[in-house]
Amino acid sequence: IKGLPEYTLDEVADHASKEDGIWVTYQRGVYDITKFVEEHPGGSEKILMAAGGSLEPFWSMYSVHQQPSILAILEQFRIGNLSEADAKEVAKDVSDPYLNDPKRHPILHPSSLKPYNAEPPPSILVDSYVTPNDLFYVRNHLPVPKVEVSTYKLKVYDANMKETSFSLEDIKTKFPKVTVTATVMCAGNRRGEMVKVKPVKGLSWGHAAIGNATWSGARLHEVLRSLGIDETSPNIEHVQFEGLDTDGVSVFYGASIPIEKALNPAGDVILAYEMNGEPIPRDHGYPLRVIVPGIVGARNVKWLGKIIVSKNESESHWQQNDYKGFSPSTDWDTVDFKTAPAIQELPVISAICDPSNSETISVKNGKITVRGYAWSGGGSKIVRVDVTGDQGKTWQVAKLIDEEADARPYRHWGWTLWTAEIPVSSGSKQVELWAKAVDSNYNTQPETFENIWNLRGVLSNAYHRIKVNLKY
Ligand code: MTE
């Protein structure tokens, strides 16, 4: 927390008795718990073992402590911050904040382990319309919080900051359960291709930082309306979401969406507690996450702790200084994040998932079979996918596989899988394939990355191009 004094471990160690006060540290926080000691549910002797030092070794032993409700109690006693150097020393000795992260399926390819970020092999995406939970890409910015459902509370604040809290049971029982099929995609999906133009800052994603699932939960607009928040409420323009994942100092993951999307019954925003019919897995936001169909992954906040209806957008780093697009000529010396709007609806995209780049595949009757996905933001439908095997001289129109094909206009939240038969000239050993999708706005993908390059490598939706080897 900025503005609080900094202390060293030595200074903290000088406060280990009732006379001198009882101080402890946890991650970057310094706490004066003198008044709390008598109230400690586990007994005062137990908590006194940590006096003048770090709580981490005790909390990793008695792991019931590692939950947001207890962190919140501790936070009330915060008097300062532990110096960065000392915090690093403590961290070395004890707790790795990622220790409590869940186990992951070995098929996922991580691009970063702490925080965990990983995508499945693209070919599995086209094997089923909904992506199995264990194979769904994971994009975490912080450690996965350990949430106890028995004490879990979702706090909702109206524009006057009046708080109402809901247990998970409240969300499940006070509002009808609805199910929405929606694709979630990271703004950085396919960044790995844009990087070839010029380096960017960001994880190098392939083309599987996207997945499609059925999400079940309560409609956000019904939860808000139950608190008297509606179109007539003054001074509301955004709905902010805050996750329970934290860096241990002051940062929680956060994002916001426009109030128009949140209150629109046809916007289908839901507070989801199930993913593909199962409780949402820990990596994907257990026990509750917001699903904002048609909107960039970053606003689909996981481990939802707070909802704040407000005049302003979320102040979070990820809303203000990240997940924005810029001109190809804007670089890190000239960029001013205030000048660009936060990404909400994503542009139309597609990718070839099978075969994969440089794979060797069989030609049958002069043709090869190519499969992939296509999707567009804002509820737009995919109306066509074109694939070429001869650099655009001729295009084949793909057959669309869309289990949500009869979704109403502007509510087309799920992706479209597709398959195309591409003729190849007899005897050729290699073919280059390009794919592009067209959405119901008749928007299509740019040909190349050159003119959409941006310093964060987001919105990377140029034609997908791969080369494959042929056998007969
Ligand atoms: N919510 C929280 N609380 N913390 C996060 O790090 N990452 C966001 C979003 N919601 C994130 C979050 C980003 S950038 C993306 S792309 C999606 O979650 C990824 O969702 P998934 O991991 O379920 O695929």
Ligand code: MO
């Ligand atoms: Mo993301």
